Amino acid sequence: MDLTNQIILIGSLVLFVSVLASVVTSRLGAPLLLVFLVIGMLLGEDGPGGIAFGDIQLAHLLGSLALAIILFDGGLATPYKDFRVGLKPALGLATLGVAVTAAVTGLFAVWWLELRWLEGLLLGAIVGSTDAAAVFSLLRSRGLELKQRVGATLEIESGSNDPMAVFLTIALIELLLVDQANPGLILLMEFFRQMGLGMLIGIGGGFALVWLINRLEMSPGLHPLAIMAGGLSLFGITAALDGSGFLAIYLVGLVIGNRPLHSRLEIKRFHDGIARLAQIGMFLMLGLLVTPSALLPVAPDALLFAGVLILIARPLAVGLCLLPFRFPWREQLFLAWVGLRGAVPIILALFPLLAGLDQAPMIFNIVFFVVLVSLLIQGWTVTSFARLLDLEIPPTTHRVQRVELDIPGQQELELVGYRLAENAPVIQDRRAEPRLPKGARLVAVLRDKHLLETSAPLDPRANDYVYLLADPRDLAELDRLFVARPDERLSERAFFGEFVLNGDARLADLCAFYGLDTSGVEPDLTLDARIRRDLNAHPVVGDRLRLGAMELVVREVEDDRIRKVGLKLTKTRRS
Amino acid sequence: MLGPELINEARVECRAEIVSKKRLIETLAGLLAGEHPRLQTETVFERLLERERLGSTGLGHGIALPHARVKEVTEVLGAFVQTAKGVDYDAADGEPVDLAFALLVPEAANEEHLHLLAHLASLFSDPRVRAKLREAESAVEILKALNTP
Numbered sequence: 256m257d258l259t260n261q262i263i264l265i266g267s268l269v270l271f272v273s274v275l276a277s278v279v280t281s282r283l284g285a286p287l288l289l290v291f292l293v294i295g296m297l298l299g300e301d302g303p304g305g306i307a308f309g310d311i312q313l314a315h316l317l318g319s320l321a322l323a324i325i326l327f328d329g330g331l332a333t334p335y336k337d338f339r340v341g342l343k344p345a346l347g348l349a350t351l352g353v354a355v356t357a358a359v360t361g362l363f364a365v366w367w368l369e370l371r372w373l374e375g376l377l378l379g380a381i382v383g384s385t386d387a388a389a390v391f392s393l394l395r396s397r398g399l400e401l402k403q404r405v406g407a408t409l410e411i412e413s414g415s416n417d418p419m420a421v422f423l424t425i426a427l428i429e430l431l432l433v434d435q436a437n438p439g440l441i442l443l444m445e446f447f448r449q450m451g452l453g454m455l456i457g458i459g460g461g462f463a464l465v466w467l468i469n470r471l472e473m474s475p476g477l478h479p480l481a482i483m484a485g486g487l488s489l490f491g492i493t494a495a496l497d498g499s500g501f502l503a504i505y506l507v508g509l510v511i512g513n514r515p516l517h518s519r520l521e522i523k524r525f526h527d528g529i530a531r532l533a534q535i536g537m538f539l540m541l542g543l544l545v546t547p548s549a550l551l552p553v554a555p556d557a558l559l560f561a562g563v564l565i566l567i568a569r570p571l572a573v574g575l576c577l578l579p580f581r582f583p584w585r586e587q588l589f590l591a592w593v594g595l596r597g598a599v600p601i602i603l604a605l606f607p608l609l610a611g612l613d614q615a616p617m618i619f620n621i622v623f624f625v626v627l628v629s630l631l632i633q634g635w636t637v638t639s640f641a642r643l644l645d646l647e648i649p650p651t652t653h654r655v656q657r658v659e660l661d662i663p664g665q666q667e668l669e670l671v672g673y674r675l676a677e678n679a680p681v682i683q684d685r686r687a688e689p690r691l692p693k694g695a696r697l698v699a700v701l702r703d704k705h706l707l708e709t710s711a712p713l714d715p716r717a718n719d720y721v722y723l724l725a726d727p728r729d730l731a732e733l734d735r736l737f738v739a740r741p742d743e744r745l746s747e748r749a750f751f752g753e754f755v756l757n758g759d760a761r762l763a764d765l766c767a768f769y770g771l772d773t774s775g776v777e778p779d780l781t782l783d784a785r786i787r788r789d790l791n792a793h794p795v796v797g798d799r800l801r802l803g804a805m806e807l808v809v810r811e812v813e814d815d816r817i818r819k820v821g822l823k824l825t826k827t828r829r830s
Numbered sequence: 831m832l833g834p835e836l837i838n839e840a841r842v843e844c845r846a847e848i849v850s851k852k853r854l855i856e857t858l859a860g861l862l863a864g865e866h867p868r869l870q871t872e873t874v875f876e877r878l879l880e881r882e883r884l885g886s887t888g889l890g891h892g893i894a895l896p897h898a899r900v901k902e903v904t905e906v907l908g909a910f911v912q913t914a915k916g917v918d919y920d921a922a923d924g925e926p927v928d929l930a931f932a933l934l935v936p937e938a939a940n941e942e943h944l945h946l947l948a949h950l951a952s953l954f955s956d957p958r959v960r961a962k963l964r965e966a967e968s969a970v971e972i973l974k975a976l977n978t979p
Contacts, residue, residue: 678957680891690926735890735923753895753951755922756885765884770899770940804944819922822885824948 269298273535286634288386288538288597292627295542308543311608317540318602320487321533322417323504327486328530329414330508331523339815340793341407347576348408348590349416353383355575356594357423359568360560368556373438374614377427381604381622382564384420385413386597399638402646403795405586409593414509417599418502422449424603428610452498454506460489461510469517478518479525482511520659534598541601545623553617557624564625565633569594581791583798585644593637596629648797649750660724669727670698673737677717681736694726695733750797751808751821758783758817771803782807783817832976837908840864842969848913851920851927855879855896858932861909868902869934878932888921893954897933897947906946907934910972912963929954929963931976 273291280290298304308314361379364370370378400406426445430438464485468478486507494500516522550557570591577587604622607615641647658670675682691697691713700707701720715721725733756765762780766773786800786809794817798809804825811819841861848854859875877898881887887896909932916926931950935943953959953976962975 680957690924692924732924747890748951748955753889753948754885754887760884764880768881768884768899769944770937804941820885824944824951 269294269539270532270535273539286630288534289627289630289634291535291538292542292630295539296545296547297542298539299543299545299547301547306543308540311544311605314540314544315602315605315609318537318598318605321537322599322602323487323490323501324483324526324533325530325537326414326417326501326505327483327490327508328526329410330505330510331512331526333410333414333509333512335513337403337407337410340404340795341409341411344577344580344582345408345411345415347579348412348573349419352412352572352576353380353416353419353423355572356564356568357383357420359571360564363563363568364560367559370614373427373431374612374618377424377431377607378560378618378621379568380420380423380427381606381618382596382600382625383423384416384596384599384603385409385594386599399641400648401641402586402648402797404582404792405589405646408590414505415502418450418453418499418505420599420603421501422446422499424606428606428612431612432610448497449499450502452496453493453500453502456489456493456496456498457503457506458510460485460492460503461507462514464489464507465511465514465516469515475518475521479522482522483526483529486511537598537602541598541623545620549616550620550624553620553624557621558628560621561625561628564596565592565594565629583790585646589641589644589646592633592640594629595633595637596626598626600626646797649747657730659727667727669725669730670722671725671730671733672720672722673733675715675717675719675721675737679715679717679737681713681715682717691723691736692725692729692732694729696724698722698724751810752806752823754822754824755810756782756807756820756822758811758820760820766802769803769805771805782820786817786820832908836906837910837973837976839969839973841907841909842972843911844967844969844972845914846911847915848911848917849915851882851917854894854911854913854917854919854927854930855882855932857911858896858909858930861911862907862932862934866903866907869900873902874898874900874934877934882920886920886922888919888923888925888927889951889954890921890923890925891954891957891960892916892925892928893960894919894921894927894930895933895947895950895954896930897935897943899935899937899943901937903934903936905936906942908932910976912966912972929960 273294276290276294277287280287296302298306300307357376357379359379360382361376363375364378365372365375368375368378401409422445426442429445430441464482467485468481471481473481486504489507490500490504493503512523573587573591573594577590582590600622601619604615604619607618612618657672660668660670673679697713699720699722700713700715701722702716702718713721721737723733759781761778762782762785763773763776763778765771765782766776786798786807787794789800790798793815794809794812796809796812800807806823808821808823809817809819810821811817841864843857843861846854846857848857855878856871856875859878860871862874863869863871877900878896881896881898886894888894911930911932913928913930916928919927921927931954933947933950935946959975959978962978963972966972966975
C-alpha cells in the first residue's frame with residue numbers, strides 16, 4: 256500500500272512539474288518535448304532521480320498506446336479542407352519520402368557503422384518518420400500561422416508517415432529474424448496488406464463509429480470516452496489482423512473529426528487533453544528508459560548520422576517527392592528543414608530490442624541521440640526559419656472567447672466575445688453606427704460588470720465586453736471590427752498590400768492601368784488564372800507574384816479559385 | 831507634405847450629402863475636373879470607375895482612395911470628400927466609406943504615382959489621422975488633418 260501511494264505521489268509530482276515546466280520553456284522557445292525528455296532523463300538512473308526503469312515490454316505497450324492516441328487526435332484535428340492542398344504531396348512524402356530517407360540513411364549506416372544490409376536499412380527505417388505534432392505545438396504556442404500549403408502538407412505527412420515507418424521496421428525485423436528467399440516481394444505484399452487493412456478498417460470503422468455515436472443517447476460526458484474506446488478498439492482489431500493499426504486509428508480520427516457529430520466540441524477538447532497527456536507521458540517514459548551514460552560512446556557516430564539525415568536524406572526525399580508539385584523553393588526548403596524527429600523513432604527502436612537483435616542496444620542509443628539532436632536543432636530554429644522564409648501569414652482570429660453552439664442539424668453558429676481595448680477599430684473609427692456582418696447578431700454588452708439594458712444599437716466604449724452570435728465564416732470580419740492589431744509587421748496592409756483586387760479582373764487591364772508593359776499579356780487572362788499558372792499548385796493565401804515594381808498577394812481562395820488579390824504598390828521586404 | 835498644387839480648399843468638400851458610391855466618385859471627379867482647362871468630369875469619372883472594376887479602392891476603416899492615370903494632366907491632382915454618412919463602397923472589410931481621397935496622375939509618372947499612393951494609404955492607416963478627418967468641419971481643417979506629420 257505504501258508503494259502504491261509513493262508511486263502516485265511521484266508520478267503526479269513529475270507530471271505536475273512537467274506541465275509547469277512547459278509554461279517556462281514556451282517563453283524560451285525551447286521545444287516542449289525536449290524538456291519532457293530531459294526531465295525523464297534527470298529522473299532516470301544516471302540523474303538525480305535514480306529511478307531504474309528498463310522494462311522494454313511495458314515501455315513498448317505504453318508507447319504504442321500513447322502514439323495511437325496522439326495519431327487519433329491528429330486525425331480529429333485535421334480539417335478536411337487541408338486535404339485539398341496537402342494530401343497529394345503529403346502522401347508522396349509519407350510513402351516514397353520515408354523509403355528514400357530510410358534508404359539513404361540506411362546505406363550510410365551500412366557503410367560507416369559497418370552494419371549488415373538489413374540492419375542498416377532497419378536503422379534508416381526507424382528514423383524515417385517525422386513528428387509534426389512537435390512542430391505545430393511550437394508554432395501555435397508562439398501565435399504563428401503558416402501558409403496553408405506548408406502547414407497542411409506537414410501535418411498530413413506526419414500523421415500518415417508513422418504507419419509507413421512502423422511497417423518498414425516490423426517487416427525488416429521479420430526479414431532479419433527469418434531468412435527469406437525473396438525479401439522484395441515479401442516487403443511489397445506486406446505493404447499492401449498492412450496499408451490496405453488499415454485503410455479499410457480505418458475509414459469503414461470511422462463511419463460506423465460516427466453512425467453509432469449519433470444514435471446513442473448517453474450523457475455528454477461519455478461521448479468522448481466512447482469515441483476513444485471505439486478508436487482504440489479499431490486500432491486493436493486492425494493490428495490483430497496484421498494490418499497497420501496506426502494508419503487505421505489516424506483515419507478513424509480523420510473521419511470522425513470531419514463528420515457531423517454529437518458533442519463534437521467536448522470530444523475534441525477531451526482528446527486534445529488526452530493527447531497532451533500521452534505526449535508528456537511518452538516522452539517522460541522514454542527519457543527514463545534511456546541510460547544517458549550509454550549515449551556518450553555512440554555520440555560521434557550518431558551525430559554524423561543525424562547530420563546525414565537532416566542535411567542529405569530529408570532534403571533529398573523532399574525534393575524528390577515534391578518534384579511533380581513544383582512547390583515554391585522557400586516552401587520546399589522549409590519542408591526539408593522541418594523533418595523533426597520525435598517519439599516515434601524511439602518507440603520503433605524498442606522493436607529490435609524486443610525481438611532480441613544483436614545490434615538492438617546500439618540502434619536504440621543512436622536513434623535516441625538522433626532524436627535529441629533533431630529536437631534541439633530543428634525544433635529550436637523552426638519558428639525563426641519560418642519567419643526568415645516569409646511563410647507566415649497574418650493570423651485570422653484573435654477573439655477572446657468562442658463557444659461553438661451545438662445545435663443538432665442546424666446552421667453552424669458560434670457565440671463570440673470580445674473585450675474592447677481603447678484602440679479597437681470599432682471605437683477608434685466610430686461613426687454613426689458600426690455595421691455588423693449580415694450573419695451576426697449582437698447578444699449582449701457588459702459595461703462595468705452590468706449587462707446593458709438595450710444592446711442595440713451598438714454604442715461601444717473601451718473596456719466593454721461584447722458578445723455576438725455569428726456564423727463562423729464571419730469571424731474574420733468581426734475580428735477586424737473589434738480587435739486592435741498592434742503588430743504592424745503582420746498587419747493586413749503590410750502583408751497583403753494597400754488595395755484589394757478581384758481575382759477575375761483581367762491582368763491586361765491592370766497593367767494598362769498602372770502603365771506596366773502589356774506586351775505578351777493575353778487579353779483575357781484573369782489575375783486568378785495568371786497566378787495559378789505560375790504556381791502549378793493549389794493556390795493558398797499568401798502566394799505571391801511580382802509585377803514590375805508591384806506585387807500581387809493571394810488574399811482569399813474559394814474552391815481553388817482566387818477570389819481576392821492584394822495589391823502591394825511598392826515591393827518592400829517585410830522586416 | 832501635400833502641397834497646394836496637389837490639393838487645396840477648392841478641391842475639398844466637407845459633410846457632403848452623398849448616398850452612393852457612384853455619386854461619391856462623381857463628386858470627386860467634379861472636384862478634380864473643376865477649373866482644369868483640359869479635364870472633363872465625365873472622362874475623369876469613367877477613368878476612376880475603370881479602376882473600381884479591377885477591385886474596390888476602399889482601403890478599409892471607411893477610407894477610399896480612387897485613382898487613375900490620365901494624359902490630360904501634367905501634375906498630380908488630388909481631391910477629398912468627407913461625407914455626412916457612410917456610403918456602401920464594396921470595401922474589403924465591408925465598412926461603409928465616409929472619407930475619400932481621389933488622385934489623378936499624368937501618364938508618364940509611374941514610380942512617383944505608386945509612391946504617392948502608398949504614402950496616402952499609410953497616412954490613412956493611422957487612426958489618429960482618420961479621427962481628425964472625421965472631426966473636421968471645414969475644408970481648412972481637413973487640409974490641416976491631411977498634412978499632420
